[in-house]
Amino acid sequence: MPEKTIFKRIIDGEISADVVYDDELCLAFRDINPQAPTHILVIPKKEIASVNELTAHDQALVGHLYLVIVRLADTYDLAATGYRVVVNTGTHGGQTVDHLHFHLLGGRAMQWPPG
Ligand code: AMP
Secondary structure, X not given: OOOOOHHHHHXXXXXXXXXXXXXXXXXXXXXXXXXXXXXXXXXXXXXXXXHHHOOHHHHHXXXXXXHHHHHHHHHOOOXXXXXXXXXXXHHHHOOOOOOOOEEEEXXXXXXXXXX
16 A cells, blocks of 8 residues: 555644644645745645646535635735745656645745746
């Protein structure tokens, strides 16, 4: 059996996390190594390795994840000043955990282009 990812272990309650939102489809928790004053990861509870593995079955799920992001941006006062949503994918994308996750970054001005 393939080894569980760290995020699956958080979903299963084997590792603690600073959870800020939880529902039947997804979990959101603070990144352990924050890159901005607010840095939250939003992940589906369904095991999906990356954007590459998304299918038409996941259309509503992805919409749900984005609506949770909107809700969190409002909760943490990011909506007015703005924020960035990042989904690193694969080696060139800088993905280090093979469980789909959306980074919600805010509380400072972001640079462009990204590194
Ligand atoms: P990525 O590099 O896009 O795959 O993002 C993975 C993110 O997960 C990184 O920003 C890590 O800091 C974060 N991370 C890894 N382990 C944990 C953990 N146990 N709790 C919270 N965030 C984590």
